[in-house]
Amino acid sequence: xxxxxxxxxxxLSLGLTLGAVLxxxxxxxxxxxxRPIVLDWPGLYRWASGATWGSGxxxxxxxALAVVGLLLLVAQLKPRRPQRLRLQPVDPATDAAVTRxxxxxxxxxxxxxxxGIDDAHVVVGQHHVRVRAELRDGTAPxxxxxxxxxxSAAQHRLDALRLAxxxxxxxxxxxxxxx
Numbered sequence: 001x002x003x004x005x006x007x008x009x010x011x012l013s014l015g016l017t018l019g020a021v022l023x024x025x026x027x028x029x030x031x032x033x034x035r036p037i038v039l040d041w042p043g044l045y046r047w048a049s050g051a052t053w054g055s056g057x058x059x060x061x062x063x064a065l066a067v068v069g070l071l072l073l074v075a076q077l078k079p080r081r082p083q084r085l086r087l088q089p090v091d092p093a094t095d096a097a098v099t100r101x102x103x104x105x106x107x108x109x110x111x112x113x114x115x116g117i118d119d120a121h122v123v124v125g126q127h128h129v130r131v132r133a134e135l136r137d138g139t140a141p142x143x144x145x146x147x148x149x150x151x152s153a154a155q156h157r158l159d160a161l162r163l164a165x166x167x168x169x170x171x172x173x174x175x176x177x178x179x
Contacts, residue, residue, distance in 0.1 A: 005075055008072060012072070022038050026038065026039060026041055081126065084098065085167075086163070087162055088162040103122075103161070106157050106161070107124075107129065107154045107157055108121070108122045110154050110157040111150050111154060114146070114153055116135060116136055117133045117135065118135060119133070120132065120150075121134075125167065126167070127165070129154075129158070129167045129168070129169050130171075131169065131170070131171045132171075132173075132174060133150045134173075135173065135174070135175050143173055146173055150171050150173065151171040154169055
């Protein structure tokens, strides 16, 4: 579930819970014969009984509720980014996948195995994988050969996984101080 959906669901549930608590407080206050505590519901009732569907404020509330409803609908209908990348099945009855995090960790380890690489950062998209490898301090090998070694190691790991839709790989080599 995306963070936007979680935030919208939390805000909606918080609003509904707050509304239910307010109604409960007013019901208890009315039952014990007290005046309205939080919300002047008799005044609200008088206003609502005199308002028509065509009045400006009622229309404004309707438009606001429609906009909120459409935002919730759009947030739910927008396709989510798959968290798992499918692997080519060895057997038709088998369905296997690798998580984005697992693939990133595997490719990071492949880059770290190359001599002269101190650290690596991997970003896995749906159709593209970016590897940024950082040189070890004091190491000054030929950049082209190092780039080729990291790209080859990462591509070898990608090929070994046999992803159903293999992403394109891009590799960048940088010094530790460049970010």
